[in-house]
Amino acid sequence: MQSRCVNHCRDVCSSVLAGLLLSVLVVGTSASAAPFALFESGQVRPLALSPNGKLLFAANTPDNRLEIFRVENSGLVHKGSVPVGLEPVAVAARSNDEVWVVNHLSDSVSVVRLDANGSDGTVTRTLLVGDEPRDIVFAGPGRKRAFITAAHRGQNAPFDPKLTTPGIGRADVWVFDSENLGSTLGGNPLTIISLFSDTPRALAVTPDGSRVYAAAFHSGNRTTVIAERIIPDGGEAAGGDPGPNTNFQGVTAPEVAMILKYNGQDWLDVVGRPWTDQVRFSLPDKDVFAISATANPPVQLPGSAGFYSGVGTVLFNMAVNPVSGKVYVSNTEARNDLRFEGPGTFAGTSLRGHLHESRITVLGAGGVTPRHLNKHINYGVCCAPAPNAESEKSLAQPMGMAVTSNGATLYVAAFGSSKLGVYSTAALESDTFVPNTANQIPLTGGGPTGMVLDEARGRLYVLTRFDNAISVVNTATKQEVAHLPMFNPEPASVVEGRPFLYDARRSSSHGDSSCGSCHIFGDFDSLAWDLGNPDGTVKLNPSPIVPVLPEFGDDPTLGQDTSFHPLKGPMVTQSLRGMANHGPMHWRGDRNGGDAAPSSQPASGSFDEDAAFKRFNPAFMDLLGRSSQLTPQEMQKFTTFILQVMYPPNPIRKLDNSLTPAQQAGRDFFVNVTTDFQGPCQSCHTVDVTANPGEGPFKGFFGADGRSGFDAGRQFPKVPHLRNQYQKIGMFGVAFTSGSTVPGDAFLGDQVRGFGFNSDGTIPTLFRFGSDFDLALTNPVGIPHTPEGFTAKKNMEQYMLVFESNLAPIVGQQVTLTSGNVSVTSPRIDLMRQRADASECELVAKGRVAGQDMGFLYVGSGKFKGNRQAWPLVSDSDLRLGVVLGNGALTYTCVPPGSGARIGLDRDLDGSLDGDEQAAGTDAANPLSHP
Secondary structure, three states: OHHHHHHHHHHHHOOOOOOOOHHHOOOHHHHHOOOOOEOOOOOOEOEEEOOOOOEEEEEEOOOOEEEEEEEEOOEEEEEEEEEOOOOEEEEEEEEOOEEEEEEOOOOEEEEEEEOOOOOOEEEEEEEEOOEOOOOEEEEOHHHOEEEEEEEOOOOOOOOOOOOOOOOOOOEEEEEEEOOOOOOOOOOOOOEEEEEOOOOEEEEEEOOOOOEEEEEEOEOOOOEEEEOHHHOOOOOHHHOOOOOOOEOOOOOEOOOOOEEEEEOOOOEEOOOOOEOHHHOOOEOOOEEEEEEEOOOOOOEEOOHHHHEEEOOOOEEEEEEEOOOOOOEEEEEEEEOOOOEOOOOOOOOOOOOOOOOEEEEEEEEEOOEEEEEEOOOOOOOOOOOOOOOOOOHHHOOOOEEEEEEOOOOOEEEEEEOOOOEEEEEEHHHHHHOOOOOOHHHEEEOOOOOEEEEEEEHHHOEEEEEEOOOOEEEEEEOOOOEEEEEEEOOOOOOHHHHHHOHHHHOHHHHOOOOOOOHHHOOHHHOOOOOEEEOOOOOOOOEOOOOOEOOOOHHHOOOOOOOOOOOEOOOOOEEEOOOOOOOOOOOOEOOOOOEOOOOOOOOOOOOOHHHOHHHHHHOOOOHHHHOOOOOOOOOHHHHHHHHHHHOOEOOOOOOOOOOOOOOOHHHHHHHHHHHHOOEOOOEOHHHOOOEEOOOOHHHOOOOOEEOOOOOEOOOOOOOOOEOOOOOOHHHHOOOOOOOOOOOOOOOOOOOOOEOOOOOOEOOOOOEOOOOOOOOOOOOOOOOOOOOOOOHHHHHHHHHHHHHHOOOOOOOOOOOOOEEEEEOOOHHHHHHHHHHHHHHHHOOOOEEEEEEEEOOEEEEEEEEEOOEEEEOOOOOOOEEHHHHHHHHHHOOOEEEEEEEOOOOHHHHHOOOOOOOOOHHHHHHHOOOOOOOOOOO
16 A cells, blocks of 8 residues: 555656746746845854764855755865755754754744755754744753744744833744654744843853853844934023034034933933933843753743843844853944034044944853954044055954854954954953954955854854855964855845945945944844034935825925935934835935936936935945945945845735734725825825836835925925834833823833834834823824724724735745645645735745655646656645655745746756756756756
8 A cells, every 4th residue: 555655646746847948937927026036134153063073054045045065074065955944044953964944034944854874855844933033052951952033023923922012022032842843833832932122133052051042133222312302492502402503504403303322320412411301211231141941941040140231232143152151242332322424524523434343242250341353443543545454453243153162262253354353262351352464364255154163174164145155264274275155046236236235344444334334234223323414515305295285285395494404313224125116215315316306206316216325325435434435336236236135024914915904994094094184194105016017026115105295393204115113113102292281101111122113213102192192193194082093093003013015924934744744734835825826925845755856836726837847737736645645845935926936946047947957967056057
């Protein structure tokens, strides 16, 4: 009977692929979409050695694969490649034949079993975790427990994240028993530890496996902002905004908000005045957490032993000294409590060339001791052409680290410097080290993110993200001795343009800062900055204005001055994601494409995104301290790259893309209900996911179409998009209300963020209510202060958190089908197929069936194509049956529209399908290699 089943399975599997050319494999509305979607996910732990040291595992982030290398005395030899989830960013080897991979975009962890010789493997289980997981370690008894960091949200999370509740931690650590994963769809975690911080990133474990450390990512630095409306008008002389209160031409600046920093007792502004009574919450700044890995279940240590504060603003990675037990945390410290870009001749101060400091912070019994890695820099002098003697000693944006087994040496990957730093741990801890190029190792690839130390062979293996390769470093000679590129499906424009975001050596005269210092991995840093320029001029706003209702008159500005004053006050860092098709840039739209404004899109005049982004070129001098702007050719490469970076799917919206009754009611109000100002909300905040259909499903309007709009504040803003509001949850409490007699909030205690919504970050929540249903946003849409109005506002809030984005929520989601979990996985596969039929994604299936590596692409009507041209189509039901009868494992993944053929069938898009190349012995990862 078993033999007949296996033969039947092979018959089914051999009937899989259609003999059609690759050119017709992509079907439906996605035919015009690009085969590669750029998310720019930040790698955390991209390399791991097997316990016996014979294999090196690497996360090939852009290719969605785990790469396997044999470690030989002569070097690394590539042995295999295993498809995993979308955007893998961390790898950990549980044993010599089992590897776990964290998939950032797929919200999953792939459990990979290796074959007998370790040259290949298969995903045998997919665990589903919270939103955007980042890191993984094994710890606890026998190191059998897997710890995984994730944001406190996501469709796979089995809890209510309480997004609108004050005082809730936004960081989770999921813990699994690796030997008892459970029989549910996504696995049964032992526990989910909630930590009082923002989204977590890095993990570290003590040598005995008893303790795990978890670090917040955007941990903050105890800065916040108070609203303009509670600051006296008239400038510093009247007790208001610190001066200067005019630019060099004498034009009075607008009244703006103010950034404050906590000094341990009071909240102070930049000139040292206290505003403590106006801040209605506290920021405990809990940065790194200590977890007992042996407790049942694992828990955060109690009291002050359970966390460290003051570690840094943005925390990247951690490493534990195996001898002393001290923890090293790579981080940057932001100086956003200070002000201004430009040379600073008018104000006498400027952030130019000194926005951040790159640091290693040491955690131990003596407390928290930050160490500035670039203490050699003379920040009082700017701006010498780079490279120069000073800049070449600098290390920017430290990330992955490794400590020698004797605890004496620490290696640090300087992502923004394309180098490794080598430190005596004793000198680092005592702050007696001297920055010197003799203790740095240049890397040819650029952008090192992570490393592993192979002491038996005197080597370091380092992943260089700029070129998606692995460098081999001789630790004795401190030299790179080999460089092995991994297959990279990214377009050349992405590879060529990426360094302009991160490379501090070419971006700054001191060699320590870049655009990526604030725009972390192309996103934001969860801070506000006052980057006005007292030496700047007032500029006109060329953008068209959203018209108001007729009863307000013919002037769409309502008499406001729409010009751009150079003293703009605090503004929260905006993401560099999703800028394509959204016109002018910056909160005010002051980076725009031209002086002449068209009446509508497409991109031209002030709506030209390509031209608008190039208006940021002066920031290389005024902010980063470069001696000159980028050349037009360099700026074009940067622009072409950055306009391809896109938003991930919304993690709050249901996977079938439906809305709850409250969300739907909120959307109906947003789209249909005429308000006090400009008709429905959508008359300003345009939502049109079908815009420019010829350019694929990634184009469209998601709350903004490039126009400016009326605002109750004192500056005239560009209408903002609304895709990323769920990322800003965590600030609660204000000292003001919206023109109402209702007082501000009472003191709300500990919160995780100091910045909220709006351009200046002063609005704590999307909709805030007082005892008479007061609305914090000055009630801009005119919802009445009634119980019915209260419900309408809450519904709108729920809709804002699931707002439409470029990709449907199903994109990235995965499940692994095996013979033992058919009943559990079938509903999820059905859902994925339904969403593919709705053109929200393309559905691929990868794995091993009847002993053969296979790949499939769903082409509609219940049919799949496989990765051999000679095979006919196979039905969905027969494919599932083949997996069961062939004792196989097939992982289904919803991928971005347009990328299905590349991910499922033809990895290098050379027209020869992967299965045919495997059978012929040619290289499926080399477009010049054909059967």
